[in-house]
Amino acid sequence: MTTPRPAAGSSALGDSHPSLRERVYVELRERIIEAEYAAGTRLVEREIAEELRVSRVPVREAMQRLESEGFLSVRPRRGSVVADFGPRDAAHLFDVRENLEGLAARLAARHATPAQLRDLEGLLARARKAAESGRLREAVSLNADFHRRIVELSGNPLLVDLMAPLDSRLRRLFRLTSAQSDGEPMCGAHERLYAAVRDRDEHGAETLARAHVADTRASTERLLATLEEQDSE
Structure with missing residues (x-):
């Protein structure tokens, strides 16, 4: 029903x-x-x-x-x-994200306009405020928006099209894990990535984007495995 x-x-x-x-x-x-x-x-x-x-x-x-x-x-x-969204689904998503989001960050550092950077900075400020105020679900949603904006700032419409289906999966993943997420580390990682994009540091932006995906992978997969075990009990 x-x-x-x-x-x-x-x-x-x-x-x-x-x-x-x-x-x-x-x-x-x-x-x-x-x-x-x-x-x-x-x-x-x-x-x-x-x-x-x-x-x-x-x-x-x-x-x-x-x-x-x-x-x-x-x-x-x-x-x-x-459909379920378990550790294996997350692993597949992270495999693709690490490569495509790294590319998106490098291209964003090359193509983002001053107006786009101001909008991205404002988004980060709202996410930081939400995290510090304990509005974790809002912070998680805004941080998911940050990932999408980086892709949009790449200036590559093919990459945007490729990432669109992944954006929905990413939002679902963030929603599933939001209760156990800590918005502070995520905000910090995004602020460092923003600084690299703003400074036109293409290599730095790609490196930070890849590292951010890798850093969240293991903890997310462990959390999903725990949730899966709880559901089966």
């Missing part, structure tokens, strides 16, 4: 555009990322269509897309369920 969500008086997703299928896809993806649909939750096409007040076609297309991106899996006699 799915969990009802729309607020009283809210409009159906079909009442506006862009693309209805895109709106349904984004809605379902965000529910998975934010753990409103936990791993193992069965998603029923008909129920979702009724809840969102749309036809079953855009729901079916959105679920097929989420399946292709690894957010949903099809299980015998259960249909579509929210």
Whole structure:
């Protein structure tokens, strides 16, 4: 069963555009990322269509897309369920991130404009303030935004397209581990990376980006393994 969500008086997703299928896809993806649909939750096409007040076609297309991106899996006699995100999934994500985020940081140091750097500095300031105020979930969300912004600052549209699916996986990973995360070290690592990008230090930015991914890998995989064991008990 799915969990009802729309607020009283809210409009159906079909009442506006862009693309209805895109709106349904984004809605379902965000529910998975934010753990409103936990791993193992069965998603029923008909129920979702009724809840969102749309036809079953855009729901079916959105679920097929989420399946292709690894957010949903099809299980015998259960249909579509929210896929697990365990240590092995994290390992695959980190393998790709270390290389592509290193490249993104190097290109950002080369191409970022002064206006973009000011925006990035403001984002870091908000993340630091949230961490110091104990608003850990907000800090984690802002730090996830930092990774996405670095990719955007690379100035390479192909890299942006390649990283877009990984951004959703990264946000889901950050959300799953946010309760046990420490925003302070992450803020510090991002501030050092920002300084390298600002100073046009391409080699330094790439090195710091790779090191940041590597530093968080082992602890994240251990945490996910612990969560996996707890869920199986």
